[in-house]
Amino acid sequence: MSSKDTPLLLLVESDILVRHPLAQYLRECGFMVIEAANADEARQLLLESGRKIDVVLADAGHDQGSGFSLAAWIRSHFPNIDVSLAGTMTRAVERAGELCEDGPAGRRPYDHQLLLNQIKRLLAARERPRPGRNGPTRSGLRAVR
Amino acid sequence: MVPSTVQDPQAAYVLIVEDEALVRWVIADAFREAGFSVVEASNGDEALAYLEAGGFVDLVFSDIVMPGTISGEELAERIARDFPDVKVFLTSGNLKPKPRSGVEGFFPKPYDIDRVIAQIAASLGVKPR
Numbered sequence: 122m123s124s125k126d127t128p129l130l131l132l133v134e135s136d137i138l139v140r141h142p143l144a145q146y147l148r149e150c151g152f153m154v155i156e157a158a159n160a161d162e163a164r165q166l167l168l169e170s171g172r173k174i175d176v177v178l179a180d181a182g183h184d185q186g187s188g189f190s191l192a193a194w195i196r197s198h199f200p201n202i203d204v205s206l207a208g209t210m211t212r213a214v215e216r217a218g219e220l221c222e223d224g225p226a227g228r229r230p231y232d233h234q235l236l237l238n239q240i241k242r243l244l245a246a247r248e249r250p251r252p253g254r255n256g257p258t259r260s261g262l263r264a265v266r
Numbered sequence: 267m268v269p270s271t272v273q274d275p276q277a278a279y280v281l282i283v284e285d286e287a288l289v290r291w292v293i294a295d296a297f298r299e300a301g302f303s304v305v306e307a308s309n310g311d312e313a314l315a316y317l318e319a320g321g322f323v324d325l326v327f328s329d330i331v332m333p334g335t336i337s338g339e340e341l342a343e344r345i346a347r348d349f350p351d352v353k354v355f356l357t358s359g360n361l362k363p364k365p366r367s368g369v370e371g372f373f374p375k376p377y378d379i380d381r382v383i384a385q386i387a388a389s390l391g392v393k394p395r
Contacts (some may be wrong), residue, residue: 123289135312136314137305137306137307137308137315137316138316138319138321141304141306141316141321155291156290156291156294156306157287158287158308158309158312159308162287162308165287165288166287166288166291169288170288170291181284223290
């Protein structure tokens with residue numbers, strides 16, 4: 122198993138021809154990556170993997186928009202996990218901006234370098250206090266304001 | 267002559283086909299830790315899509331019973347027909363497949379992942395890390 126200090130990403134993407142090369146690219150960038158083919162798999166992995174997932178990357182439009190419902194579910198169940206959505210439509214991107222910490226990662230097809238830069242920004246910002254995010258942390262402590 | 271078992275496992279590509287996300291992750295992680303290059307598919311349709319798109323793999327390790335339009339056994343048949351150089355190992359908690367061409371081995375669930383990796387490494391002629 123890789124170092125526990127290595128950031129762990131959950132990549133949710135239904136198309137294996139998109140998911141695999143993107144996951145490989147992120148691994149080569151030094152991240153640990155768990156792959157989920159749909160929102161149901163993502164929920165199962167978040168609930169049962171027993172691992173501290175730092176960022177979830179999902180396609181906003183996959184499974185008829187379930188990327189949005191997944192993002193909302195994560196916000197309510199795991200408020201300390203950052204979510205980044207990528208969308209194919211302008212509306213999807215706008216809505217993703219409402220749900221994501223730094224706005225959407227961008228439009229598909231993914232720009233790997235842009236996505237990598239956003240992940241780095243999200244991880245760098247994790248130590249900063251977040252408005253409206255004072256729920257319990259994974260350690261059971263509340264975030265210090 | 268250099269023995270084939272000293273080949274770098276990273277040069278060996280294994281396609282894991284498993285519909286249980288947690289199981290798939292654990293297996294894929296174990297193979298990566300052993301040094302293999304790993305591709306993950308959530309069912310037979312995804313695996314076939316990857317292969318038909320030109321994705322390179324040396325070996326497929328697939329569950330038999332999965333959602334989607336093709337089972338692991340049907341996937342093995344398609345691979346034997348269309349990708350004869352790709353080796354196939356199957357696994358299942360319920361079914362033991364009938365011996366058929368293209369299937370090199372079968373692991374009943376639950377299995378010892380280290381034993382699976384050792385056997386697959388031997389089949390590919392590589393030495394796990």
